[in-house]
Amino acid sequence: MRGLIAAAVGALIAGNIAAAAADNSFAVRDVRVFDGDKTIPLATVVVEDGRIAVVRRDAPIPAGLMVIDGHGKTLLPGLIDSHVHVFPGAEADALRFGVTTELDMFDISRDFKTWKAQRTSLGRTGQADTWAAGLGVTVKGGAPLEMLPPGMSVPTLDSAADAQKFVDARVAEGSDYIKLFIETLSEYHDRRTMPTLSRAEVCAVVAAAHADHRLAIVHTQAEWAAREAIECGADAIAHMIPDRVVGTHFIALAKRHHIFFETTDDVWAGASGMDFAQKLARDPRVAPYLSPMQRATLLATEKKVTPRFFPTVLANTRALHAAGVPLLAGTDSPNPATAHGVALHEELQILVRAGFTPQEALHAATALPDAIFHLGRRGRVAKGYRADLLLVDGDPTTNIAATLSINRIWMNGYPVDRTLPKK
Ligand SMILES: [Zn+2]
Secondary structure (H helix, E strand, C coil): HHHHHHHHHHHHHHHHHHHHHHCCEEEEEEEEECCCCEEEEEEEEEEEECCCEECCCCCCCCCCCCEECCCEEEEEEHHHHEEEECCCCCCHHCCCCCCEEEEEHHHHCCCCCHHHCHHHCCCCCCCCCECCCCCEEEECCCCCCCHCCCCCCCCCCCCCCHHHHHHHHHHCCCCCEEECCCCCHHHHCCCCCCCCCCCCHHHHHHHHHHHHHCCCCEEEECCCHHHHHHHCCCCCCCCCCCCCCCCHHHHHHHHHHCEEECCHHHHHHHHHHCCCHHHHHHCCCCCHHCCCHHHHHHHCCCCCCCCCHHHHHHHHHHHHHHHHCCCEECEEEEECCCCCCHHHHHHHHHHCCCCCCHHHHHHHCCHHHHHCCCCCCCCCCCCCEEEEEEEEEECCCCCCCHHHHHEEEEEEEEEEECCCCCC
């Protein structure tokens, strides 16, 4: 009988906890907060109906709210990965590692309706929110079309005169920004070559994107191509430059044109034979939460290793950051040695290795992308912002690797279940 009563009481308590957990209102008391820019040593954060209501020391907590003790922990904005490629399952993988927003940089599914519906909602979801370029601008036989499934063809640009029409079509589909590709594979120094957009076409596409009030983000992996993109008035370079250490002339050009970069240094680490991704896959804070796809892409390797890339990328990251060029943390997942969500934690560690303070690295994955892409009140722990939040044990504002010690994640104020989906 007592057993039965205990079971009944247990069920009742479990039911209450479940009911409370279903709510998107809660408070985290006495926690260290990284607010997107700076660290607040001690605060109480109150979330109401999926948005942050109060961030203040000793803030009053409304009666009945679930309260989490934040001692010894740090509350951060949900992380934003500024360079990914989405596919089914990717956004759930991202969210399990506290990445609550992803910016796709070329995608053939073009599922804009679903993405826009999700990111404007404050509903319960098991997926990160997505902004997307959709289809990028390239030429027949140009990058990245070699990665498409065999037999699939997509529209390509034939001439500078067609640029506006081509870009208008992308915008009509729903592209949030315009991605274009300058790629001849010259960075491999082995006479490989690939057809690519001419300088006139690059300049015309950038102008067309701006006429449609869209940012123009250019894929380049060579210093000459980055220079061409900047001179054409592009807004961003999609990868850190791996082929040569940039000089003062390049840095001055980048500054004069207010260019920003998406880093993707993790890809260059993998392409250079560094073992960061393998170490990450073995980390006990990571391994239990990796989906088969995440494990596969993290452990994938390039056929040919180019050791000179990573030291060059680190030097360029350091020099551009020191000069005040905005660098957004991006991973280029799911390329070899990356994986949605988890790779962003590695990217933050690489940025610190390249001279960022831990707070600057966190800023590059939170408030900075929101300021540039206008993502709708996310990337900060501040009143009125979406309650996409990451609670970690320890202090990533002094030890960046602590971002991996995930205690809890919330998306739209709802707790995220980190359990892997059953097959
Ligand atoms: Zn990419």
